Amino acid sequence: MVEQSVNLATATHDRTRAGGSPARPDNGVRELVDYNYLSTTTGERKTIRAAHQLYEHLISLWAPAIIETAHDLGVFARLSKGPGTVAELAADLDTDQRATRVLLGGLVAYGVLERSDDDGEGRYVLPEEFRHALLPGGTFSLVGKMAHDRHVAWSAWRNLGDAVRQGTRDRSGNDRTNQISETNYEDLTFGINFWAPPIVDVLSSFLAESGWKKDQAVSVLDVGCGTGLYSQLLLERFPSWTAEGIDAPRIIPLATRQAEKIGVGARFTGTVRDFWQHGWGEIVDLILFANIFHLQTDDSVQKLMRSAADVLAPDGLICIADQIVVDEARPTTAQDRFALLFAASMLATGGGDAYALSTYDQWLAEAGLERVAVLEAPMHRLLLVGHAGRHTRAH
């Protein structure tokens, strides 16, 4: 007996590591499985590892539920006024105390909240960098995206099977009305503003490096501009540029207001125009299509390409920022993975697709255009396009 006790004591140590999993830097979604304890060697072990991977995918459902519930209950609005304990938060939000503690724990696990135990009691804190994204009204607020999820996405994704059985196109090959446009397009328009700054970074760097129209009074046409943030951020960087954003009547006031807010109102013109009608006005230097092509079908793309080619200056550029698939068979990049999944999102909510780079090349050729460069952004690719033969490509 004694010997066994001694043996056990020798073997006793907390194998709990202090440092956390070394496998993944603190970027995106953190691992919920410690793969250090899962082997990849033999047949059955591979199966068990695969089951953990699948389970981790299946429980991804928990993240939007926890974050959106916290939003619905007013957790973020409350914490924007200062940290709070479980008891304080439950009192302020009129929620059950134990359940509130569990919800807050989930938010800490996802890295959305921090918890400080400095004076003996846990105090939950909304980190500064998340404040803007989680509260309403700011340029990069995700509140619109969360509203969209609550109104549309949860039930659309739960019933994805219906869309796969029936498809989303009517007999003439057009997408049925996208559920988004019927409900809360405005929410979602603001809800994806956060995509714009890194995309404009990549585009601006490329244009600056290439010396394209350096110091000239470039005119920009932002087609289906939404809030207009892409062209507005370009105006912010290039003080001699001007931009026109075209979109639907209920969207243009949002764009005009935002241009003022950003301080480029004098150089941004919001124009209500149906860009499906022929004739886009004056010749322009740079045409932006930000998140436009994934909503198109083959027919509508060709119409857009021709309209763009018609008004593009001889040395002008078109920038298509979208979910563009480069390797559909082996999606090893975040951009390819997101593009393929975004296509499924379009399917779930009623229309759209993510097209392959090779498909874009065909469309461009048909419109007398050609690809000048492909750039990467965090969740997009940027396709830079000119008139065929104008910008010698380095093949």
Added chain:
Amino acid sequence: MVEQSVNLATATHDRTRAGGSPARPDNGVRELVDYNYLSTTTGERKTIRAAHQLYEHLISLWAPAIIETAHDLGVFARLSKGPGTVAELAADLDTDQRATRVLLGGLVAYGVLERSDDDGEGRYVLPEEFRHALLPGGTFSLVGKMAHDRHVAWSAWRNLGDAVRQGTRDRSGNDRTNQISETNYEDLTFGINFWAPPIVDVLSSFLAESGWKKDQAVSVLDVGCGTGLYSQLLLERFPSWTAEGIDAPRIIPLATRQAEKIGVGARFTGTVRDFWQHGWGEIVDLILFANIFHLQTDDSVQKLMRSAADVLAPDGLICIADQIVVDEARPTTAQDRFALLFAASMLATGGGDAYALSTYDQWLAEAGLERVAVLEAPMHRLLLVGHAGRHTRAH
């Protein structure tokens, strides 16, 4: 003009990297954001990065939807018979061809399917290691988990706010009936079998290292055994051991059947017994509580602890395998994160919690027990426990 063309051509190169994001090894959920293009430096840049992180969490919803929809439509069953093209699969599944292509693309993005383009046309393949987890009937099948998600989890998580407002406990402090036990407890019992092998690995290694009861005829009591996989896998490793699994009348036949299948039927006894009644029978060497404590409240834990202490041999061990929280404030390990989130899952579906290691220590002390070791498994911690003072701890 010419110079500008030359400049552009010089700057032109596909910045698309061939290798994929280097940031994360191919373990769990793959990144959908390329964080290389997001800076962490200044205030607004940090906000934009945080918005990408939140967005990535919000769209986690897509993963269970895509995988479960594929299951519902019979994609995995079809691919278990051999690879197929989009056209073949859509014909066999009676689904829309374009929508099927999008769904398959999503599965490839998540790494659940592979696509081979060897003979010019994309052929989708179910990798061997996922087959077992995605098809029904196998020991490590997740089909039960997916059924549980469809029947319970989607609506429970969608309505998590109700649980946070109202709590899940009635006036006497007991959890309201867990939604699981009412619907598909059997599904879920099998659906989490995959947790067992790495947990038994960790436990077996520890016991072998410590020399505890080496080569003796150890008796195991598996309390609330479910399918009994934990004790059955121990019997597989230790040929001189015997085990008794106790659970409810509708569960025990599943456990007995599985013991036969694994080849340890002669040494496993499934016993229908209400383990809330006092008196667990003979003295035993090793008591297993696998995924039992997270369903308990303070009162019921103490009852279980006392019952276990009563039948535990003087040099015996209790192994508690559960979601045990070590650092609630800074959950840097996958085990802590999963534990905190699992508590939210219990909240969503009607009962249970994840308790802190310090809480376990208190419970143990009250029952005359003490902690011998804490071990880690992929999604669990294992608490090894003995009678107080019997296993000298290395403090």
